[in-house]
Structure formats: structure tokens, C-alpha cells
Amino acid sequence: MSRKFGPVRATPLGWVIWAVVVFFFVNLAGVVLSVLVSSFGKKWFDTWFPSGFTTQWYGDAWREFTLFHVIVVTLLVSALVVVLSVLVGAPAAYVLARKNFPGKRLVYLTFLLPILMPPITYGIPLATVLYKFGFAGHLSGVVLANLVPSVPFVILTMTPFIEQVDPRIEDAARMLGAGTRAVFLKILAPLLVPGLLASAILVLVRTVGMFELTFLTAGPDSQTLVVALYYSMSAAGIRAQQSVDAMAVIYTAMMLVLLVVALRFVNPTQLVARVKEEPSE
Amino acid sequence: MSATWQHRLAERGVDRRLWLLLPATIFVLLLFVYPFLYGLSLSFQPTQGGGVLANYDKFFGDAYQRDTIATTLKIALPAALLNVLAAVPIAFRLRGRFRGKRLLTTILVVPITLGTVLTAQGLLNYLGPTGWLNRVLLSLHIVDNPIRLTNNYWGVFFSLVITGFPFAFLLVLSYLSGIDPTLERAAATLGASRAQRFRRITLPLLAPGLATTFLLTFVLAFSVFPSAVLVGNPAGSTRVISLAAYQAAYEQYDYSYASAIAMVMGAVELVVVAIVLVWRSRLYTGSTGGKG
Incomplete structure (x- = not known):
């Protein structure tokens, strides 16, 4: 829309909004990926990633x-x-x-x-x-x-x-x-x-x-x-x-x-x- | 004689084609209206005797049960409000055409498919004491001890935001795209600044749609059930009213009491819906969009 008024200006508010969207998606990805990684993981306690990967689950x-x-x-x-x-x-x-x-x-x-x-x-x-x-x-x-x-x-x-x-x-x-x-x-x-x-x-x-x-x-x-x-x-x-x-x-x-x-x-x-x-x- | 009688009815729209409405009407009466009335009358026939209102007395007399109303509202209202308010600026930036819009809307729809159960499982993994979020915070030395975000109020709140926000966003985006852009351009020609255009043109036209979006998100959040059990603290801070109704029906097998709780739940929800609808009816609903 703003295109009709000229290019999108990078207003401070605009940056805040994009930051919020990115923050939401990063956390959402974390939520989804944690389930995905865990479902393929062997043992996963107190580490960044599981100790190995398997499809046995x-x-x-x-x-x-x-x-x-x-x-x-x-x-x-x-x-x-x-x-x-x-x-x-x-x-x-x-x-x-x-x-x-x-x-x-x-x-x-x-x-x-x-x-x-x-x-x-x-x-x-x-x-x-x-x-x-x-x-x-x-x-x-x-x-x-x-x-x-x-x-x-x-x-x-x-x-x-x-x-x-x-x-x-x-x-x-x-x-x-x-x-x-x-x-x-x-x-x-x-x-x-x-x-x-x-x-x-x-x-x-x-x-x-x-x-x-x-x-x-x-x-x-x-x-x-x-x-x-x-x-x-x-x-x-x-x-x-x-x-x-x-x-x-x-x-x-x-x-x-x-x-x-x-x-x-x-x-x-x-x-x-x-x-x-x-x-x- | 009968021919003119039929003709007159037909003028008012009553003719044979109305029979097509019959299956759906019977269906709604049998599976929605009848169970609802049955539940209502059941709620006035307490299993343990007592007066007609014994079930309702029991519910409102017991603080543990009565407080579920406040607990539910305390979770559902802020979550619904946040979802709608956050959706407005984002939808505002994303309206119109640009490259990747379809991809972005698709990504935003994905959380709807996650369902409450996967969301709950993911939140437990991700926000848990050894989850990725706490790991990041700890290694960046933002916090010294893992912060607790699951099995309490916040777990349920996040789950409602994840499932409710995409929903609110899509609705707001569709209302926003329904507003005639020429109005804003006219205002710009007349010298209105961006803020003025938003406040005087877009917002009033969008408000009815926002009210509808709020209602639909609120209905979703109000019936929060699986996530309240799985990521919440179902014995305490997130003991919501649907859980109380469920426990009465399936743990105590007191269908009469459970129906009473369900009726209270419906009544509370309808009060909120009515307040929003009354407020909404005072807003302008024109043909230029924002129709909800």
C-alpha cells in the first residue's frame, strides 16, 4: 500500500514490528524444532542436542x-x-x-x-x-x-x-x-x-x-x-x-x-x- | 382457493424449496438445541438432591470452583487482546502486494495445524529448564538460573498466543484488505499525516472487524482445555472452567453438576460476547470494508 506513497520508509516503529515478528518466528521454530529433534534423538538430557540420532521412536x-x-x-x-x-x-x-x-x-x-x-x-x-x-x-x-x-x-x-x-x-x-x-x-x-x-x-x-x-x-x-x-x-x-x-x-x-x-x-x-x-x- | 393461498405464501418466500432447509434444521435441533436444553434441565436436577439451584449453589459456594471463572478470564482476555493488538500493526505493514506475501501468510498459517497438543509438547521441550531458550539465556548470562515458563500461567498463555495469533492475524489482514485504499489516498491528498490517516480513516473502518476478531480469538482462548492441563498448572493457577466441567463429568460422573458448570461457562462467555457486540454495534459499519 505504502508503495503508492513512495517506497516503504524504515521508520523506528517499522523496525520494532519486524523485530517482534522475527522474535515470534524464532521462538515458534524453537518450539516446533525441539519436538522434531527430540523425536529423532537418542538420549537428550541437559545438552544442546541429543547424543545421537535414531528413527526407533x-x-x-x-x-x-x-x-x-x-x-x-x-x-x-x-x-x-x-x-x-x-x-x-x-x-x-x-x-x-x-x-x-x-x-x-x-x-x-x-x-x-x-x-x-x-x-x-x-x-x-x-x-x-x-x-x-x-x-x-x-x-x-x-x-x-x-x-x-x-x-x-x-x-x-x-x-x-x-x-x-x-x-x-x-x-x-x-x-x-x-x-x-x-x-x-x-x-x-x-x-x-x-x-x-x-x-x-x-x-x-x-x-x-x-x-x-x-x-x-x-x-x-x-x-x-x-x-x-x-x-x-x-x-x-x-x-x-x-x-x-x-x-x-x-x-x-x-x-x-x-x-x-x-x-x-x-x-x-x-x-x-x-x-x-x-x-x- | 388453495392456489391463491400458495401464491401468497410464495410471495413471502415460502415455497417448496424451503424443504431443502429441513435436514439441516432437524440436525441442529436434534444435536445442538435438544442437548443444550437437556443439559439445562439436567443442571436443575441435582444428583445429590437439594433444591433446583443446588448445583449452582454448590458451584458458586465453593471458592475452588468459583475461582475458575476468574482464572479462565485472566488467561483468555489478555491472550485474546494481545493477539488482536499485535496483529494490527503487522497486518498493516503486510497489506498490499509484495514479493513473498504468499509464503509469509503460509508460514503464519502453519501454527494452526500444530494443534494444542504439539504446541504443548513443544513448549515443554523448548521452554523447559533444560530447553533451548533457557540455554541461550544462561549462556548469554542474561539470567543466572533457568526461568520457569512451563507448568504455570505463562505456559498456557504462550500456547494461546501461538495458536491464536495466526488466526487473529489472518482475520485482521482480510478485514484490512477490504478497506478501500482510495479513502486513505484522498486523506493524504488533503494533507493528513500517516498517523492522522491511521487514526481517522483506517482505525474506525477496521474497528468492527477487530471486534469480531477479538470475539473469535476469545472463544478459542476461553475454551482452553488441553494446554491448561499439559503446559499449565491444572491444580492451581490454570484450573480453568472447562477443566472443572470435565472433572465433574468424567471423574465424578456427576453429569448434572457438569451440565451446570457448562451452562455457567456458556453464560460467562455470552456475557463477554454481548458486551463486545453492543460496543461493536455502536461503531460505523459501512460498505467501505471492515465488515465483520
Whole structure:
């Protein structure tokens, strides 16, 4: 921006800001690298670096924490959550983007609330209900709990994409005799592929990273990677610190792959949250 | 007759396409509204008998439990505030186009993928008594003894900054890029200095977006749970309210009491949200950006 007013001037404030950014990154790198180095290290007490390097901790973590099973569960849960939340959320997003009807603001607010509330707040009553009906402790309970923030999230990310599609295209298709089904499958779905991809990937990233809801509803066989990681860490002392580190690295590697894929399809600002203003009447 | 009736409803926007809303509505009612109301009514039916409000009396009567509210706010409010305030000048310098912007934003997104658990593990390694930071400080003779930054308030605070700052930064950056640059140029033409332009043009337009960013970061920080246990001092200075609710539900198996704590937690959070929203509604929200 400042380019338009001439070159960026190195003001004292500017230097302070850059120093703060660099300081933040140096420490962040320290945090991340310390886990990475430790996961490959042999013994590491009171020295700058471990005494030697090994990959044995990855094998240990893989066996001890039954990581294969955990990763399969994580992928299964995430895939189910993505498919279900898109199926439920996308039609609702369509209605909210296209139509005005009495009570729209109330409906919109109800869809927003699960995102605005801390997961623990509704997670505990939700887990209680899921236990009551026998869902919690199984994969189905974990999927149901994770759908709660995911469906509203799909609605919020899809709405702007749907608003961009010209309604006249739909009208034209209808004039030519297309039914509602045909309009959806042949006209809207192909045009909305970018939006569907974006929201699916965002839900995937959020579900893999979602700790609280999975933690509250998972049983021993339905833990996802984050939850397994938390348990392994809070039980530290029993197991070697380094295999916990190795597991954390596996988790981050998985998230990074997802992130790189996600960034090909979406704007980084959408990764965090996209709470749009309520649509103007 | 029925045809005109349908026609009238259709004019108000009620037609067959509204059925598409049904799955999502049923879903939200079953999995969000119903559990919430169920939890609310459960919280008024104490397991150990007593009056309707026994659970709430128990919570507010016990200083160990009551203080979790203050503890949580003491961690979440400063962390959220710092994240937003630090994001403004940095986003301000980084707006517009320049080489490496995409790389820099990508690097800033990475901490979001770390998750609370890896962050906690990393903080324990890095800031611990024999960690790299203390080693550097000791060998530079800045301190004589290792400083303690984990298993206390600061551990949790840093964890919230690491996970919350990138989030706040991205939001602020997107709000800032939504502000029409011609406004600032017009002000510059009329002789406004940099400071004046920021204070009179950019800041008022950005303020609503800042309020939203603060809210979202606050919600994240308010529900801090794993890091409070892992890098904090969960028995003392970082015993946050979500931990109290968790312990009631999964250690004492008192779902009624746990629901009551969850309701208190939701209420406290909504009070903060409401205060910020009221303040935000008094700000200018025009079409020139800064919309949150």
C-alpha cells in the first residue's frame, strides 16, 4: 500500500514490528524444532542436542499407540463428517443464500451458535445425550458430535459461493423444462465444485484437529489422532518422551499435508473461520 | 382457493424449496438445541438432591470452583487482546502486494495445524529448564538460573498466543484488505499525516472487524482445555472452567453438576460476547470494508 506513497520508509516503529515478528518466528521454530529433534534423538538430557540420532521412536510409537488403527479411525471419522456435513449443509446454504422468508434471521442465528460457543459448553450436554442413546464411545458418536460445528461451517463457507452463481442461469434451465433435481445436478453442482471443495477441505482440516468434541465422545476404539496424542502425553512418564514426540510429528505431518492441499483450493483466511455478516434483508 | 393461498405464501418466500432447509434444521435441533436444553434441565436436577439451584449453589459456594471463572478470564482476555493488538500493526505493514506475501501468510498459517497438543509438547521441550531458550539465556548470562515458563500461567498463555495469533492475524489482514485504499489516498491528498490517516480513516473502518476478531480469538482462548492441563498448572493457577466441567463429568460422573458448570461457562462467555457486540454495534459499519 505504502508503495503508492513512495517506497516503504524504515521508520523506528517499522523496525520494532519486524523485530517482534522475527522474535515470534524464532521462538515458534524453537518450539516446533525441539519436538522434531527430540523425536529423532537418542538420549537428550541437559545438552544442546541429543547424543545421537535414531528413527526407533517412530517404530515404537507406531506399535505402542497402535497408530495404524488410530489413523484409520481418524480418516474414517473425517471422511464421514465431510460427506454428511456437505450433504446436510449445502442445501441449507442454498436456501439461505437465495431466499428471504419469515424467520430467516432466527434460523441463521441458530446455525451460527454452534460456532460461537466453546465446544466444551455444548460438548458436555451433547456427550451426555449421546451416552444416553448409546452412540457415545463408538465411531457413530464421534461422527455425530463432530457434525455439530461442521454443518454450520459448511453453510457459512458455501453461502458466498452460491451467491456468486447467477440466479438467471437457474431460471433459464427451468424455462427449458428442467426440474428441481435436474437444476441441482446439472446446473448448480458443476458450478459449485470450487465451493464444495473448499468447504469439504476446511471441514476435513477442522475435524482432524478437533480435540474437545472427540475427546468427550470417543471410546477406546474410536480415538482420533489428536485424542490419542493427548492421552499419550498426559500419561507421560510411563512411556518414553520421544515416542510421544514422534507421534506429535506424525500428527503435524498429516496436518501439513492437508494444509498444503487446502491452500491450493482456498484462501488462507477461510481456514480459520468465515463468519459472514447476517445477510442483509 | 388453495392456489391463491400458495401464491401468497410464495410471495413471502415460502415455497417448496424451503424443504431443502429441513435436514439441516432437524440436525441442529436434534444435536445442538435438544442437548443444550437437556443439559439445562439436567443442571436443575441435582444428583445429590437439594433444591433446583443446588448445583449452582454448590458451584458458586465453593471458592475452588468459583475461582475458575476468574482464572479462565485472566488467561483468555489478555491472550485474546494481545493477539488482536499485535496483529494490527503487522497486518498493516503486510497489506498490499509484495514479493513473498504468499509464503509469509503460509508460514503464519502453519501454527494452526500444530494443534494444542504439539504446541504443548513443544513448549515443554523448548521452554523447559533444560530447553533451548533457557540455554541461550544462561549462556548469554542474561539470567543466572533457568526461568520457569512451563507448568504455570505463562505456559498456557504462550500456547494461546501461538495458536491464536495466526488466526487473529489472518482475520485482521482480510478485514484490512477490504478497506478501500482510495479513502486513505484522498486523506493524504488533503494533507493528513500517516498517523492522522491511521487514526481517522483506517482505525474506525477496521474497528468492527477487530471486534469480531477479538470475539473469535476469545472463544478459542476461553475454551482452553488441553494446554491448561499439559503446559499449565491444572491444580492451581490454570484450573480453568472447562477443566472443572470435565472433572465433574468424567471423574465424578456427576453429569448434572457438569451440565451446570457448562451452562455457567456458556453464560460467562455470552456475557463477554454481548458486551463486545453492543460496543461493536455502536461503531460505523459501512460498505467501505471492515465488515465483520
